[in-house]
Amino acid sequence: MGIERYQTKKNIKSVTHPFFGKGEVLGERWNGQELLVHFRIGITVWIPVSRLSIDRKREIRTPVVKRPPRIGDYGKRKILEAFKLGIVPHRSVLDFTYGREEEVEKINNALLRAGKNGGGCMIVEGEYGAGKTHFLDYIYLCALNAGFAVSKASLDPFDVTPYKPRRVYRELTSSFLYRNGKEKGFRDFVSEVIKSDILKDNRFFCPFEDMNTVDEGLWDWIEGEPNPRWWLSKSKKTRRLPLLPSFSTSADNYCYILSSLGWASRKLGKKGLVVLIDEAETLFHLWWKTVAVEKGINLLRGLALTALNRLPDNIEGKIFKDEVIDATVEDLGEIRVIHRGIRSCMTPYIYRKPSGIFLVLAFTPTVASIYRDDILELLERGVGFISLKRLPKSAYDEMFYRLVDIYRASFLKISMTEKKTEELKRILLPFSERGIRTFLKATIDALDIIRHYSDVDLQRLLD
Numbered sequence: 001m002g003i004e005r006y007q008t009k010k011n012i013k014s015v016t017h018p019f020f021g022k023g024e025v026l027g028e029r030w031n032g033q034e035l036l037v038h039f040r041i042g043i044t045v046w047i048p049v050s051r052l053s054i055d056r057k058r059e060i061r062t063p064v065v066k067r068p069p070r071i072g073d074y075g076k077r078k079i080l081e082a083f084k085l086g087i088v089p090h091r092s093v094l095d096f097t098y099g100r101e102e103e104v105e106k107i108n109n110a111l112l113r114a115g116k117n118g119g120g121c122m123i124v125e126g127e128y129g130a131g132k133t134h135f136l137d138y139i140y141l142c143a144l145n146a147g148f149a150v151s152k153a154s155l156d157p158f159d160v161t162p163y164k165p166r167r168v169y170r171e172l173t174s175s176f177l178y179r180n181g182k183e184k185g186f187r188d189f190v191s192e193v194i195k196s197d198i199l200k201d202n203r204f205f206c207p208f209e210d211m212n213t214v215d216e217g218l219w220d221w222i223e224g225e226p227n228p229r230w231w232l233s234k235s236k237k238t239r240r241l242p243l244l245p246s247f248s249t250s251a252d253n254y255c256y257i258l259s260s261l262g263w264a265s266r267k268l269g270k271k272g273l274v275v276l277i278d279e280a281e282t283l284f285h286l287w288w289k290t291v292a293v294e295k296g297i298n299l300l301r302g303l304a305l306t307a308l309n310r311l312p313d314n315i316e317g318k319i320f321k322d323e324v325i326d327a328t329v330e331d332l333g334e335i336r337v338i339h340r341g342i343r344s345c346m347t348p349y350i351y352r353k354p355s356g357i358f359l360v361l362a363f364t365p366t367v368a369s370i371y372r373d374d375i376l377e378l379l380e381r382g383v384g385f386i387s388l389k390r391l392p393k394s395a396y397d398e399m400f401y402r403l404v405d406i407y408r409a410s411f412l413k414i415s416m417t418e419k420k421t422e423e424l425k426r427i428l429l430p431f432s433e434r435g436i437r438t439f440l441k442a443t444i445d446a447l448d449i450i451r452h453y454s455d456v457d458l459q460r461l462l463d
Helices: 074-084 101-117 132-146 165-174 186-196 216-222 251-267 280-286 290-307 370-374 393-410 418-434 436-452
Strands: 014-017 021-029 034-039 044-048 053-055 119-126 149-154 178-180 182-184 273-278 318-322 327-331 336-339 357-363 385-388
Touching: 014 034, 074 393, 074 436, 101 119, 101 132, 101 357, 101 385, 119 132, 119 290, 132 149, 132 273, 132 357, 132 385, 149 165, 165 251, 178 186, 186 251, 251 273, 251 290, 251 336, 251 357, 273 290, 280 357, 290 336, 290 357, 393 418, 393 436, 418 436
Parallel strands: 119 357, 119 385, 149 273, 273 357
Antiparallel strands: 014 021, 014 053, 021 034, 034 044, 178 182, 318 327, 327 336
């Protein structure tokens, strides 16, 4: 016998009772205050709605979303969005560098020498807004295209600061990149090194030799991530791993590892490792703390000497405790470098010669001349120094026309006559006095306004 169903005003088809379970609604009474429910357990009863959970099944119509029409070149649109922030997208740096022909020639020659000699050092100096970070990105891509492995760190006064070598090293490993058919990172490179067996006597890489699979904790350790001693001691495989400390005196360990990577990269057919350090003037914010400054200088000096292959690949100098800076020092005659205080934890700054490192340090000139006295003196006079001067007017002209071309390709409906383009250039060129970043932003903002308001008075455009 079938179940008789009644029409319900609320279009309720199924409900759930905390005791009887799920049921099918057959009817209602008292203006829908009670429902007649046939439960799956076999009973049919009238139950107040307040004791039921109502399962409402509504038809959900998925709205039809039409694909918006494609407007202009999408890739160029992304470039414009970056320009609005006053920056050039990393992958567009090679195509959007103007007025740096002399500097580019210097860096290309320096890369050639570094690939041939197995190391080198370059200092890039420029005022804020001169384009130091942009130029470092240019070097990054040039070096990658030339067959180097590349790594970059941007310093700051609090986290990635020069007197905390492990944090600088951590940034360098996280940005490590090389090409082997395709772009690969730090872990891929270390895996290739382990397979090649070329660092089997290296105290920091030999632990990988006996492991078929490397767990995440071991990767964190070699990448410079904080790893507690108890983790290293928890298994036989990791118990004898050397500690990678956060001490300000541990620059020797990290220079040793970086030189190992540079040396190994040459053995694997690369030209070496390019290390880029941006915002190196961060050191000067620590002037109030003499010890921190000295230990920060030691890291930069150690990296420079390692890149120039002017340090021995063994500890051969006199070791003594310098009470002034509270650190263990190795005296190498004209040069003194800081080591960790425990003899068994000390390493030379260089694993093997040549180190294979090409170091680029980017500074903003400040009142303090610490880096000039302690680092620049290591370089040969007139070699290894690039000063980024203000771009000539011709560079801004070329940049402006390129921006207009990119904008036209991105927004096909913009109306820019030759007369209007020249008038806009005349209005915008004074912004070049405020730097490249301001000029980029002003140009894109002006073109945006023209696109939306074609009859705008250009003279009052950016007032």
